[in-house]
Amino acid sequence: MEVKYKVGDKVIMKKPHACGTNEWVITRNGVDIKLKCINCNHEIMMDRLEFEKKQRRIINEN
Numbered sequence: 001m002e003v004k005y006k007v008g009d010k011v012i013m014k015k016p017h018a019c020g021t022n023e024w025v026i027t028r029n030g031v032d033i034k035l036k037c038i039n040c041n042h043e044i045m046m047d048r049l050e051f052e053k054k055q056r057r058i059i060n061e062n
Contacts, residue, residue, distance in 0.1 A: 003028055005051075010038070010059040017042065022056075 007040040009026045016022040028034035033051045036043045
């Protein structure tokens with residue numbers, strides 16, 4: 001099983017956050033994925049299927 005997402009990866013989402021950026025950092029990886037906004041540090045959690053629908057691309061940092 002290949003791991004697509006790692007903690008510390010930057011992610012570009014399809015829709016921007018209320019603060020104006022669409023860049024997030026993965027802070028938790030599992031059944032749910034926790035994301036932290038790069039601009040305002042707001043954190044959200046979403047299930048993996050929802051994340052895969054809403055993400056545009058991943059910028060691997062590790």
